[in-house]
Amino acid sequence: MTSVYKQWQASVEQYSNCEFLHIPASAAKAYHPEAITLSYGEMDAKIVPWQQAYAEAGYGVGHRVALLLENRPDFFIHWFALNALGVSVVPINGDMQDAEIAYLLDNSESCLAVALPERIEQIKTAAALNAHSLAIANAHDVVSLPAAPERAREQDGDEQSECALLYTSGSTGKPKGCILSNEYFLEFGRWYQTVGGHIQLEPGKERLLTPLPLVHMNAMAVSTMGMVMSGGCLIQLDRFHPRSWWQSVAESRASVVHYLGVLPAILLNIEPGEWESQITVKFGFGAGVNPAHHKTFEDRFGFPLIESWAMSESGSGGCITAAEEPRHVGTCCFGKLPDDVEVKLIDEEGQEVAFGEPGELLVRAKGDNPRKGFFSGYYKNPEATAEAWEGGYLHTGDVVRQSEDGSFHFVDRRKNVIRRSGENISALEVEAALSQDPGIDQLAVCAVPDEIRGDEVMALIILENDVENSESTAEQIVERARERLVYYKLPGYIAFVDELPTTASNKPQRGEIKKLGARILEEKRCFNLCHLKKGSKR
Numbered sequence: 001m002t003s004v005y006k007q008w009q010a011s012v013e014q015y016s017n018c019e020f021l022h023i024p025a026s027a028a029k030a031y032h033p034e035a036i037t038l039s040y041g042e043m044d045a046k047i048v049p050w051q052q053a054y055a056e057a058g059y060g061v062g063h064r065v066a067l068l069l070e071n072r073p074d075f076f077i078h079w080f081a082l083n084a085l086g087v088s089v090v091p092i093n094g095d096m097q098d099a100e101i102a103y104l105l106d107n108s109e110s111c112l113a114v115a116l117p118e119r120i121e122q123i124k125t126a127a128a129l130n131a132h133s134l135a136i137a138n139a140h141d142v143v144s145l146p147a148a149p150e151r152a153r154e155q156d157g158d159e160q161s162e163c164a165l166l167y168t169s170g171s172t173g174k175p176k177g178c179i180l181s182n183e184y185f186l187e188f189g190r191w192y193q194t195v196g197g198h199i200q201l202e203p204g205k206e207r208l209l210t211p212l213p214l215v216h217m218n219a220m221a222v223s224t225m226g227m228v229m230s231g232g233c234l235i236q237l238d239r240f241h242p243r244s245w246w247q248s249v250a251e252s253r254a255s256v257v258h259y260l261g262v263l264p265a266i267l268l269n270i271e272p273g274e275w276e277s278q279i280t281v282k283f284g285f286g287a288g289v290n291p292a293h294h295k296t297f298e299d300r301f302g303f304p305l306i307e308s309w310a311m312s313e314s315g316s317g318g319c320i321t322a323a324e325e326p327r328h329v330g331t332c333c334f335g336k337l338p339d340d341v342e343v344k345l346i347d348e349e350g351q352e353v354a355f356g357e358p359g360e361l362l363v364r365a366k367g368d369n370p371r372k373g374f375f376s377g378y379y380k381n382p383e384a385t386a387e388a389w390e391g392g393y394l395h396t397g398d399v400v401r402q403s404e405d406g407s408f409h410f411v412d413r414r415k416n417v418i419r420r421s422g423e424n425i426s427a428l429e430v431e432a433a434l435s436q437d438p439g440i441d442q443l444a445v446c447a448v449p450d451e452i453r454g455d456e457v458m459a460l461i462i463l464e465n466d467v468e469n470s471e472s473t474a475e476q477i478v479e480r481a482r483e484r485l486v487y488y489k490l491p492g493y494i495a496f497v498d499e500l501p502t503t504a505s506n507k508p509q510r511g512e513i514k515k516l517g518a519r520i521l522e523e524k525r526c527f528n529l530c531h532l533k534k535g536s537k538r
Contacts, residue, residue, distance in 0.1 A: 002158045003182045005084040007189070008044075008228060015231035016041040018204050021073055024248045027238040031116075036073060040231075043076065050081035053142045060152025061086035064108055064165060068092040068101075068115040068123055071238050074139045075214050076224075078114050079164075083182075085152070088162040090177075091215040094119060096486045101126035105134060108165050108177055108379065111149050114139050159183040165379055166217060168312045168424055175426070177379035178312045180221070187373040188217075189225030191316035197323030198283045198304050201256075206232035209254035211240040211263075212422070217312045222285075223258055242266050246275035257281055260422035261288025264297045264305065265452045276301065288422070288454055291330045298329065309334040309361075309410070314394055317341070317373025318363035320408055328403070332410040342366050344393055345400065358401040358411045362393035416510055418447040418455045423488050425457060427510075430491070433484040434459060437477055439467040444500050444508050446517040448493060456492040456530065458517045460500060469496045474527040490533050493517075495526035 001007040020043050023036040038046070059065070065082055067089050069075040079089050090108045092101055105113065105127055114137045115123045127134040135146035163182045167175040193201050208227050212219040219236075227234045235252045240263060249257060263286075284305045289297070298304055308321040320343075322328070322335035337343060345359030346352055353359035364370040370392060377385040388395055399411040418425040427445040434443055442462040447455035459477075467473060474494040481490055497520075501512035520526050 001186060003083055003086075003161070004163055004185050004225070004228075005080050007186060007225075008047075008080050008083075011228050011231055012040045012044045015204055016044075018231055019207075019233040020227070021076065022207070022233055022235045022252055023073065024235065024237065024252055026241060026244045026248055027071075027236070030238065031072065038073065043073070046073070046077050047081050047084075049142050050077055051084045053145045054081055054085055054087070057145045058148035058151055059085055059087050059112070060148075061161065062153040063112070063148060064088045064090055064110045064162075066090040066092050066105055066108065066110040066113040066123075068094055068113065068119045069139055069214075070094060070116065070119075071214050071219075071236050072116070074116065078139060083163060086161060087152075088165055090165045090167075091220065092123075093213065093215045093486070094122065095488075097482075097484060098122070098126040098129060099484055100486060102129035103174060104167055104177075106130040106132065107174075108167075110134065112137060112146065116140075159186065160376075162376070164220070166215070166220070166312055174429060176381055176384060179376040179379050180217075180312075180315070181376050184315045184373065184375065185221050185225050186229075188221040188316045189229035191319060191373070192222060192226035193230055195321055195323050197325070198306055199285065199321070199323045200282070201226065201230045201232065204231040206230060206256055207235055207252060207254050208232055208256040208258065209235035209237065209249055209252055210258035211237040211245075212258055212260065213239075216422075217310075217315070218258060218286075221315070240266075242270060246273060246279060249281060250275045250278040253280060255280060255282050257284045259284050259286035259289070259305065261286070261290060262421045262453050264289050264293050268293055268297060268300070272300075279303075287334070288419075290451065291332050294330045307332075307334045309398070309400075309408070311396060311398075313375045313388060314363060314396065315373045315375060317365040317371065318343075318394060318396075320363075322407070326405070326407075328407055328409070333403075333407050334400075334410060335408060336406045337408070340366050342370075342393075345402065350391075356401060356403070358399050360414050361396045361398045361400045361408075362391070363396060364393045418445075418457055420447075420450070420455050420457065420488055421453045425455075425489050430457060430459070430485065430489050433481055433489075434461075434477065434491070436484070437480055439464055439473060439477065441465075442500060444513045445491070446510070446514045448514075448517045448521045450492075457489065458493040458495065458521065458526065459491040460495050460497050460513065460517060460520070462498065462500065463496055471527050474529060475532065478529050478532050487533050490529075492530040492533060493521060493526045493528060495520045 020040045021038045025035040028036050090110050112135045113123045116139050159182045164180045165177045167177050208223050210223045214220050281303045310319040320335050322333050342364050344362040365372040397414045399414050400408050416427050430445045441464050444460045448458045450456040501509040
């Protein structure tokens with residue numbers, strides 16, 4: 001197969017009457033009176049009219065279309081219809097603020113944005129912040145699709161053609177667009193079918209439940225392609241609902257669940273209920289489970305949580321997974337090196353560390369093409385791409401160690417990224433937004449540990465001379481930041497300090513700042529504002 005859509009066509013032919021998509025009633029209630037179930041054939045019947053409409057409107061290879069479609073069936077309909085024509089898609093997180101969405105639309109050079117009817121005003125407002133014009137389409141109105149601004153290039157897409165542009169936060173401030181090819185998605189599907197060990201996908205029979213957003217690679221690439229290529233059913237939740245989680249798992253007959261580290265911690269805090277005894281899950285797939293919760297979760301719920309390492313940039317080409325025993329539960333172990341992956345562990349000077357010592361993980365595919373299955377590069381940022389691949393390996397920014405039996409264990413993150421509930425947050429981006437506050441003289445943002453979310457955002461702030469050091473001031477800073485940051489990027493903690501650790505050239509000492517933040521949190525010398533983050537979603 002040479003594209004996601006051609007793989008979809010092959011699966012429709014083989015599994016036409018099998019269920020492809022199931023949206024439980026709890027996830028669909030915001031927009032549909034009951035649960036939604038679509039077979040491969042029924043979903044294809046919804047894709048074809050849109051494919052024809054996009055073709056007639058002139059869309060094709062060379063165009064990029066932004067999608068603000070949440071975790072709804074519409075996402076798959078428009079993605080597959082556009083992929084059939086060689087159009088790349090740019091998934092947009094609807095929880096973002098207008099300026100954040102505007103940046104993605106502008107940087108990606110999208111020529112069209114497709115939005116749910118209730119999201120059209122949001123996308124219009126964001127698009128108006130940019131200089132270049134952008135056509136906007138109603139995801140439910142196939143008749144009124146705007147024409148493409150210019151005729152598509154006359155060529156067919158192939159495995160190396162761009163399929164999607166996914167934005168990921170890094171240490172450089174603004175999100176970077178990861179160019180993901182058709183091969184990237186197809187390789188993830190192939191990988192999922194052949195991992196082995198605890199991960200066994202039976203063709204035409206698996207039912208995979210995920211609450212993860214389709215704007216990230218786990219849901220868009222791993223779970224979607226794993227099910228499409230094995231003829232399985234994707235059970236897509238709108239988001240994680242702790243109280244109804246086990247009911248959704250049981251009623252949907254899920255055989256596989258995807259998770260992030262925050263989920264097991266929350267589920268363990270819920271009293272046992274009737275639905276727990278009715279689940280038929282074979283395994284959970286994810287990353288970042290708290291080592292203190294790992295065994296407790298498996299003992300209580302009766303299935304293994306398979307920890308894996310990957311990132312948007314690595315795709316399946318550098319994926320390492322603890323699918324085989326021993327999994328070293330409770331040690332942050334993510335498995336042994338597969339036969340088709342090569343790695344190095346290096347120190348801060350770029351030298352390989354001694355065996356057993358922690359070092360930054362560098363990874364590449366083994367063989368003639370070391371980038372097979374990886375991202376194709378950062379869009380409009382060749383310098384960052386070259387830096388990421390310095391020396392022929394992808395520099396991940398993750399610090400890991402290898403134990404005597406060859407297993408890898410996650411230690412920490414070297415990059416200046418805060419990972420909160422599975423979202424990558426750039427400290428520099430948050431600093432840039434907060435620096436616009438009139439009451440702030442200087443600041444630094446860092447990650448502090450959070451038992452549930454992994455990391456939480458802390459802002460260390462030097463106030464202007466005439467500003468009061470008080471909880472009210474801290475709350476006002478968060479409230480003003482709402483206009484510029486999506487809810488999860490807002491500071492959960494604010495500490496007012498007299499000075500910040502800096503280098504001789506007045507650059508922030510990130511390591512010392514992180515230590516200072518952790519110490520301040522432990523000593524409770526900060527304002528806890530996590531409760532203010534809850535009401536800021538759209």
